[in-house]
Amino acid sequence: MQHLRFLHYIDAVARCGSIRAAAEQLHVAASAVNRRVQDLEYELGTPIFERLPRGVRLTAAGELFVAYARRRNADLEQVQSQIQDLSGMKRGRVTLAASQALAPEFLPRVIHAFQAQRPGIAFDVKVL
Structure with a gap:
């Protein structure tokens, strides 16, 4: 589920408004987060963040992508909860x-x- 971690990185950058702040929150190197953002932008063929002097801001494409990432994360949390229900005899x-x-x-x-x-x-x- 490595790709899910990258989605989490993008969401953290969007929430924090800064690659460095997101990296601190995620406890990873800022260069690793920046590289994942660049990889995604390359793969999508468009920037998802606008680089500003003091941080980043989502582009229109970024807004779409972050909404997708958050839906995926919500779906994953629901599936994980259902799996825990099955294995933990919660119902x-x-x-x-x-x-x-x-x-x-x-x-x-x-x-x-x-x-x-x-x-x-x-x-x-x-x-x-």
Whole structure:
């Protein structure tokens, strides 16, 4: 997912308005961020930042590209959350069968305590 890091670099530069400030925020060398910006501009065939005496400003093409990068990042965060939900048992359904002796007091307490820690888990209880 190396290309996603580059999208993050571009977004950071746009937010900070400066390659140096973005590099500090990202904890990488300013030359590395600048090189990624230049690579992208070369690949797109147009500048995405206007170089100013004190920083950078997005061009019209840059505005379009940064909007794309932010949508990609939002989509990635959503997928990562869904993957965590799958691997972390954050949601699901548990089916239990219990005797009548456990149903009125014990089970509701235990289920309530369990759901307080894992609110995405639903229970189907069958009293037999």
